[in-house]
């Protein structure tokens with residue numbers, strides 16, 4: 001007897017898995033709606049396959065969720081004929097619910113948050129694919145590290161208002177929950193005003209992935225650094241470019257999250273930033289094997305305090321309209 005019932009349970013479980021797989025793997029959920037019976041019908045099933053019962057059935061037992069759903073953006077599914085989930089929106093994500101409505105068992109209904117991250121993403125993307133927010137999504141560090149849609153979007157939270165974090169401070173809290181190390185770097189003395197809630201992580205990062213997959217960075221005008229959205233004066237084009245500002249990321253010289261150094265520089269003093277590259281460049285008037293400033297009395301005698309503040313003279317370190325040596 002015990003064996004029998006175990007097998008029956010196993011069968012039921014397998015059946016459910018098959019039905020689940022059919023729903024998830026169908027490239028279009030609506031497709032699944034039409035053929036939901038087929039995989040189960042071919043098996044010698046003791047139970048009928050689950051069917052769509054409509055949201056009003058769910059309401060019977062999940063009154064609170066049903067009510068709050070009315071204010072959710074997903075309520076459109078319930079009312080909009082064109083989307084083909086009219087009157088059965090709940091089942092657009094949870095799958096056909098007749099079995100669950102009879103058994104009341106959690107095993108008989110899809111709970112998207114319990115799906116594997118890839119399956120969770122796929123479910124949401126049946127409808128959200130190709131939205132502009134997802135450019136590069138499938139190439140992002142989040143998707144490669146099992147951070148699914150349901151890690152950041154909560155369909156039923158706070159009367160549906162928890163679906164998307166919109167307030168800057170709320171977004172930051174959400175990101176900080178996992179990126180505690182990054183959050184602490186915003187405690188440094190020179191930083192972007194993120195902890196104050198005047199900016200958010202999403203000003204610089206696209207959590208869904210970016211055109212440039214590395215760093216999931218936001219871009220301005222197609223593929224320029226997103227920094228230009230706010231620091232447009234650094235964009236140029238300048239008559240005299242400073243090569244690294246054009247060819248390297250801003251983070252070559254700056255720590256964009258926060259730094260102990262003024263101007264969020266990577267080094268405590270400006271000259272050490274410059275000397276990372278320029279120390280090894282031969283000066284024009286020096287011997288070919290010499291390095292800039294290394295041989296007194298060269299123009300740049302670095303022992304002399306006069307030359308230590310590079311940007312006192314080379315003021316236009318991001319590029320100049322008038323001066324080849326970036327003086328003004």
Ligand code: HEC
Nearest residue numbers: 057058060061090091094097100101104105106109110111
């Ligand atoms: C007759 C009452 C009843 C009806 C009708 C009903 N449910 Fe449930 N539902 C329950 C109960 C009871 C649980 C808790 C099951 C458990 O925790 O074992 C539950 C749990 C769930 C869960 C959570 C499953 C999990 O893994 O945690 C989801 C999702 C769900 N129901 C969705 C629906 C949807 C969608 C419908 C309509 C198609 C629906 N329910 C209809 C009683 C019902």
Ligand code: HEC
Nearest residue numbers: 058062065066069074089090093112113150154155156157
């Ligand atoms: C857009 C997809 C989607 C729609 C539509 C949807 N749900 Fe959900 N539901 C989810 C996800 C995802 C979860 C997991 C928790 C979360 O992320 O909010 C969930 C969780 C649940 C739970 C479990 C809650 C818990 O605390 O364990 C129930 C019950 C439920 N939904 C019922 C419903 C009902 C009833 C409807 C229709 C009124 C509905 N859902 C419509 C995606 C959806």
Ligand code: HEC
Nearest residue numbers: 073074076077092093112123124126127149150153163164
């Ligand atoms: C059956 C189709 C469908 C599925 C499946 C679906 N959504 Fe949606 N989603 C919609 C529709 C329709 C809207 C309303 C906005 C619109 O018109 O595009 C929406 C809106 C949203 C929004 C934006 C809300 C806003 O305020 O702009 C988010 C975020 C979202 N869905 C997340 C999810 C997540 C996460 C999942 C997977 C758990 C999911 N959706 C599954 C159809 C769907």
Ligand code: HEC
Nearest residue numbers: 121124125128133142147148149152164165166171202207
């Ligand atoms: C790491 C967290 C995170 C993940 C993972 C994530 N999102 Fe988002 N999503 C956000 C944030 C934050 C916003 C709000 C962005 C803003 O206001 O600029 C957002 C916005 C949205 C919007 C609204 C778009 C708009 O322009 O208003 C939709 C739709 C959406 N996400 C769907 C999804 C789907 C589908 C997935 C899974 C494939 C997903 N998201 C994965 C954090 C995330």
Ligand code: HEC
Nearest residue numbers: 141142145147151174175178201202205207213214215216
């Ligand atoms: C559920 C946890 C979680 C949440 C929430 C989360 N992330 Fe992530 N994030 C990760 C993991 C895991 C990785 C990959 C490992 C790593 O680089 O730390 C990652 C990686 C990243 C990366 C590095 C990309 C790269 O190519 O190096 C950025 C940028 C990022 N997340 C930004 C965000 C932003 C912005 C938010 C808020 C909208 C956010 N994350 C929310 C878990 C999370």
Ligand code: HEC
Nearest residue numbers: 172175176179182183192194200201204215249251256257
């Ligand atoms: C001013 C723009 C800006 C803001 C605001 C910002 N970031 Fe970044 N972040 C960057 C840049 C640029 C990089 C790439 C640095 C590099 O090239 O190594 C980066 C790198 C990262 C990385 C991967 C490397 C690392 O340092 O771990 C993560 C994760 C990350 N950011 C998360 C966040 C989170 C979470 C927030 C909000 C609390 C945030 N960022 C706010 C610009 C920003």
Ligand code: HEC
Nearest residue numbers: 191192193199203204226227229230250254256262263264
């Ligand atoms: C959403 C707008 C915004 C974006 C995007 C942005 N910044 Fe900023 N940035 C600011 C604001 C506002 C301040 C002034 C902060 C303050 O005074 O507290 C600032 C200050 C700075 C400073 C320091 C200025 C000083 O006087 O100390 C540097 C360096 C900087 N940003 C670099 C960057 C880099 C690099 C990026 C891209 C990775 C970037 N910013 C993206 C808004 C932005």
Ligand code: HEC
Nearest residue numbers: 225227228231234244245249250252253263270273311317
């Ligand atoms: C070659 C190193 C280097 C690179 C690359 C660089 N910066 Fe700077 N940046 C500096 C230095 C040095 C200062 C301090 C200027 C001073 O001493 O007057 C500075 C200052 C700043 C300031 C604050 C003062 C001001 O002029 O507004 C901002 C904002 C800034 N940088 C943004 C950026 C952005 C955006 C990028 C990428 C497009 C970038 N920087 C790339 C070296 C660099």
Ligand code: HEC
Nearest residue numbers: 242243244252270273274276277310311314317324325326
């Ligand atoms: C990441 C490497 C890098 C850093 C850091 C850097 N530079 Fe440069 N710089 C270059 C390169 C490459 C050139 C172009 C050299 C060439 O065209 O021969 C250049 C050119 C210049 C020139 C113009 C030379 C000419 O053609 O007359 C000046 C002046 C200059 N840098 C000053 C600075 C100062 C001041 C700093 C520190 C704030 C700095 N650089 C930091 C790489 C760097």
Ligand code: HEC
Nearest residue numbers: 271274275278283284300306307308309310312313314325
């Ligand atoms: C007192 C003003 C002053 C200071 C401070 C200064 N420079 Fe210069 N720099 C000059 C002058 C003048 C030239 C030569 C211009 C010429 O001959 O065309 C020059 C030329 C350069 C050049 C271009 C060399 C070439 O190949 O043409 C570089 C690179 C440079 N300086 C880097 C630096 C660095 C790095 C620092 C800080 C360690 C620094 N400068 C500090 C005045 C200064």
